[in-house]
Amino acid sequence: MEDGAGASRPATGMTEKCGVVGISLAERDAALPTYYALYALQHRGQESAGIVTHDGFQQHQHVEMGLVGDAFDESDIDALTGSTGLGHVRYPTEGSLDKSCAQPFSVSFRGGALGLSHNGNLVNADEVRDELAATGHAFTSDGDTEVIAHDIARNLLEADLVRAVKRTMERIHGSYALTIMHDDTVMGVRDPEGNRPLCIGELDDGYVITSESAAIDTLGGDLVRDVQPGELVVLHEDGTGFDAYQLFERDRSAHCFFEYVYFARPDSVIDDELVYEVRRDLGRELWAESGVDTDVVMPVPDSGRAFASGYSDAAHEDGASVEFAEGLMKNRYVGRTFIMPTQEARERAVRLKLNPIRSTVEGKSVTIIDDSIVRGTTSNQLVELVRDAGAEEVHVRIGAPAILAPCYMGINMATRDELIAADKSTDEIREEIGADSLSYLSVDAVASAIGKRRDDLCLGCVTGEYPYDIDGETTDREVERPGVASADD
Numbered sequence: 001m002e003d004g005a006g007a008s009r010p011a012t013g014m015t016e017k018c019g020v021v022g023i024s025l026a027e028r029d030a031a032l033p034t035y036y037a038l039y040a041l042q043h044r045g046q047e048s049a050g051i052v053t054h055d056g057f058q059q060h061q062h063v064e065m066g067l068v069g070d071a072f073d074e075s076d077i078d079a080l081t082g083s084t085g086l087g088h089v090r091y092p093t094e095g096s097l098d099k100s101c102a103q104p105f106s107v108s109f110r111g112g113a114l115g116l117s118h119n120g121n122l123v124n125a126d127e128v129r130d131e132l133a134a135t136g137h138a139f140t141s142d143g144d145t146e147v148i149a150h151d152i153a154r155n156l157l158e159a160d161l162v163r164a165v166k167r168t169m170e171r172i173h174g175s176y177a178l179t180i181m182h183d184d185t186v187m188g189v190r191d192p193e194g195n196r197p198l199c200i201g202e203l204d205d206g207y208v209i210t211s212e213s214a215a216i217d218t219l220g221g222d223l224v225r226d227v228q229p230g231e232l233v234v235l236h237e238d239g240t241g242f243d244a245y246q247l248f249e250r251d252r253s254a255h256c257f258f259e260y261v262y263f264a265r266p267d268s269v270i271d272d273e274l275v276y277e278v279r280r281d282l283g284r285e286l287w288a289e290s291g292v293d294t295d296v297v298m299p300v301p302d303s304g305r306a307f308a309s310g311y312s313d314a315a316h317e318d319g320a321s322v323e324f325a326e327g328l329m330k331n332r333y334v335g336r337t338f339i340m341p342t343q344e345a346r347e348r349a350v351r352l353k354l355n356p357i358r359s360t361v362e363g364k365s366v367t368i369i370d371d372s373i374v375r376g377t378t379s380n381q382l383v384e385l386v387r388d389a390g391a392e393e394v395h396v397r398i399g400a401p402a403i404l405a406p407c408y409m410g411i412n413m414a415t416r417d418e419l420i421a422a423d424k425s426t427d428e429i430r431e432e433i434g435a436d437s438l439s440y441l442s443v444d445a446v447a448s449a450i451g452k453r454r455d456d457l458c459l460g461c462v463t464g465e466y467p468y469d470i471d472g473e474t475t476d477r478e479v480e481r482p483g484v485a486s487a488d489d
């Protein structure tokens with residue numbers, strides 16, 4: 001998983017994952033709504049952005065490195081004709097950080113034109129690529145997404161759409177939420193464990209399949225429902241509806257709990273839960289497990305906000321007097337792409353990003369709430385900043401368990417040697433970041449706030465046990481190779 005992505009990975013925090021869109025409209029061109037949907041998903045990937053449309057005869061494609069707003073101008077959108085389309089914003093997890101791996105991927109083959117947008121990460125991409133290459137498939141990239149595109153294309157030569165996708169799902173392992181376009185038919189599919197989110201929205205004149213419901217809101221549409229783990233959804237070309245095929249059914253799913261903790265927008269609804277409310281519940285659980293009644297509690301913006309609001313509500317219900325304060329200000333113009341080669345530069349990055357309001361903390365005992373600690377840079381710097389601003393005590397509360405292992409499912413977090421919790425106890429971390437106390441949230445509290453069984457979550461990064469069979473790692477389950485298929489094949 002160490003690849004070109006490492007070169008520009010931000011040195012603090014977590015990098016993002018990808019966002020996918022698929023749209024089928026009655027008559028209107030799909031490019032502009034796809035562009036708006038990508039804007040709504042920008043937080044999921046900032047390295048490249050792309051749209052592929054189909055006008056009933058041929059595909060049109062525009063894929064560029066950079067942010068959505070920079071990747072397209074009006075003439076690019078105008079040139080993308082056709083009422084069906086796919087979109088993608090990328091943060092690489094596999095394959096190069098350049099245009100060769102930017103998505104949506106397009107493949108022209110005997111069976112027509114295929115487009116593909118992928119959020120997730122395959123764990124057997126090399127194996128499938130070798131097999132396809134041996135049968136004459138020529139690859140233009142070293143990424144995992146092109147492997148999926150070629151495999152579907154191969155299957156489409158022998159089977160109809162549904163069977164072709166199902167065969168590919170039997171062959172590929174790992175996490176994937178895909179939007180696919182074969183000629184002018186748009187589809188969405190979620191891996192059998194449902195690791196990455198994917199939902200269906202209804203617009204006035206068509207349907208959309210996308211990573212997060214906030215993108216549907218942006219288009220003025222209504223969330224219909226999530227695509228189920230192992231389900232394929234095929235949109236009608238004329239925008240009038242969709243057909244759904246439950247291709248795989250598993251006893252357990254493996255939803256990424258970090259979507260709720262950090263990645264997804266708080267205004268998105270995933271599996272019927274509003275992410276904002278889940279984060280507030282995580283904050284409430286944090287108070288219940290390790291609350292400390294300091295003078296003030298402050299969120300680390302942006303993602304710590306909902307946690308701190310739930311935490312302070314629960315504290316007040318318990319009769320505590322801790323005062324909620326937005327005592328850390330974030331410079332919203334600090335991007336993620338500047339290079340931070342040294343520890344000194346990383347520290348400066350945090351100082352550029354966050355600044356305490358002195359009067360909020362001076363002479364006070366303070367609790368800082370964040371959603372997670374990855375490398376520890378943010379907490380380390382913040383504790384020091386808040387102390388420098390005059391705080392007498394600084395306590396840190398984290399709304400997720402300690403991240404002690406890498407993610408192989410589409411979040412390019414960090415390698416083990418970069419993760420502060422990989423080989424340190426909570427008390428050692430507390431000492432390193434210089435806090436008076438430090439507490440993480442338990443895994444059970446996370447499951448309860450999300451409203452899922454622990455067994456239905458992917459907890460690999462906090463337990464070191466993964467729901468997929470990954471070389472050199474342990475798995476938390478009997479790894480089922482594609483199982484109980486409901487459609488015949």
Ligand SMILES: O=P(O)(O)OC[C@H]1O[C@H](OP(=O)(O)OP(=O)(O)O)[C@H](O)[C@@H]1O
Pocket residue numbers: 011012013014262300301302303304370371372373374375376377378379
């Ligand atoms: O321990 P570290 O390596 O510093 O990483 C942890 C931090 O990274 C994330 O925030 P980020 O700054 O990426 O973005 P946000 O503003 O969306 O919270 C996360 O919310 C933590 O604050």
Ligand SMILES: NC(=O)CC[C@H](N)C(=O)O
Pocket residue numbers: 016017018019090091092093094095101118119120121122143144145410411
């Ligand atoms: N972050 C993602 O979901 C990445 C998708 C795909 N593995 C890529 O690297 O392009």
Ligand SMILES: [Mg+2]
Pocket residue numbers: 013300301302303304370371
């Ligand atoms: Mg943060």
